[in-house]
Amino acid sequence: MIIDCHGHYTTSPQSHQDWRTRQIAALRDGASAPPRPQISDDQIRDSIESGQLRIQRERGTDLTIFSPRAASMAHHEADAAANEVWSAACNDLIHRVCGLYPRNFIGVCQLPQAPGADPADCIPELRRCVEELGFVGCNLNPDPSGGHWSGPPMTDRSWYPLYEALVELDVPAMVHVSSSCNPNFHATGAHYINGDTSVFMQLLEGNLFADFPTLKLIIPHGGGAVPYHWGRYRGLAQDMKQPLLTEHLLNNVFFDTCVYHQPGAELLAKVIPVKNILFASETIGAVRGIDPETGFHFDDTRRYIDGIPWLDQHQRAQIFEGNARAVYGRLSSQLERQSALQTA
């Protein structure tokens, strides 16, 4: 079985995104928020069957851990109250996708973060998604300010109540920024990668997992710059008298495989232990074209993992399936529940 742990609903019906645009405009103008749009099952089916489901079939992957579009979280474009309504709408839509395709998609939620807001305020929506909707994780934005990085690092105690809830619910967080309102940072070409790199270094400097030994964080986009600079990070940890990274971070931090060329995927698998690598493609996402050097889509990351010559069958199965089941503690039982639903 091949589990893609990083898919966003980038193809959601246009009326969904349009509603967010009107919601933000209403907030700006002091008007009352527009009602949530009616979206039919057929609209959802169309968007999924021509998009993510088609690609699953083409590439031979089985299950996508599916969350709302990351760039559209845009926590910096509204306030906490509006983001709460928006997150609920996004998460409900993911829930409907999982209901329609219970063997192909399993949910991960967006959180109603906002610049300056208390992360603890996200716990009710996290709890609703996990306990009522059967979601198995969340996306956690380390920079709700959208490229200004005006909040505290992720080792700050203000995040702790949220971490307590994650641990209690046994769900991991993917640390994932949203769009950027800073013209210095292109979203998918700089802000995403910088977010990954910055948070890893925050964790390296701190000692978060002494306080939360079972908390699990996934750093997407192949871990940002981290595996490429693995020597720098090992060296910085040593200079700072921190433990070896394998002990200090690698029981809790995992990297996905959203690296869009063979040499990059091979570097990842060379320096990061296999147990810390989760298969992912972020399809349909940041890069949509076909690589003229290979004739295949840049984001067809399965080919890169298949093409790493030194991985044996067991290691490949860990990356494709086993590690996702281990990191997403609720995945296996939720998948059983969803599959039973379809069979019934």
Add this chain to the structure above:
Amino acid sequence: MIIDCHGHYTTSPQSHQDWRTRQIAALRDGASAPPRPQISDDQIRDSIESGQLRIQRERGTDLTIFSPRAASMAHHEADAAANEVWSAACNDLIHRVCGLYPRNFIGVCQLPQAPGADPADCIPELRRCVEELGFVGCNLNPDPSGGHWSGPPMTDRSWYPLYEALVELDVPAMVHVSSSCNPNFHATGAHYINGDTSVFMQLLEGNLFADFPTLKLIIPHGGGAVPYHWGRYRGLAQDMKQPLLTEHLLNNVFFDTCVYHQPGAELLAKVIPVKNILFASETIGAVRGIDPETGFHFDDTRRYIDGIPWLDQHQRAQIFEGNARAVYGRLSSQLERQSALQTA
């Protein structure tokens, strides 16, 4: 000959840095600035011979392209006028090092940038360093705000007068941030790498080299996250209908080899054309310890380049020497001048 294109004077005499601290305090308190400290040739010799020169000899490198300490530029800690005095002091010290060791060091200058200040105001100091002190390049901070990224991207027209001066003087700029006052960004573990990644993406999005076809920019620290995500960048360029990166950027953008482990250095040499790679170690710098996995210093990057099995003698010579001579247009003649000085 082995030329290290990225060395900072991190071991400068303590009185130099102390003076900057007092200068900033005086500025804050509205007091008059303290006088520049007296630093003897012996103090400089001590700091260099026990530091950078010793390491050159130990590692068998010949020449360091030497600039003031990057973290101490701290453009965000003072105003343009104070930074002008500080930059001059830093650059004069580099000039003295090059005068004392004319075959071992060649100068690159710090610029008196400041948050919100016009980059054109840096031209007089750039000109002084190149025309009077024999410097062959400059360090250019893409984020004088020190981690707030409050200024415009490097493709903005406000930078153009400075680029015109660089082109006219035939000197490249190394795009190098300074320290970070944003607690989200550890300086050498996040801010440096993010700066590299962000600027590369700014250049990818823009079309700067259509306006400055002979401008040369060096992106340090192995190009940040860029080579690891080379497929992402090729794919983003393609999605944006930009030309191939080889045509769009690689006549003007170069990467150094400050990547502190063998797999990272190999990735760099695998995906980036040899002509775009300049040997560098950033010694004595970000990572100072010995890698327990190899028994050698993390920043002993010569070993990694020597250890790339597929490079032939000619390619290795390009990385170690030829590319630096090509990118730093004034290097060869300046080195001749300095060597004659020592012989005389």
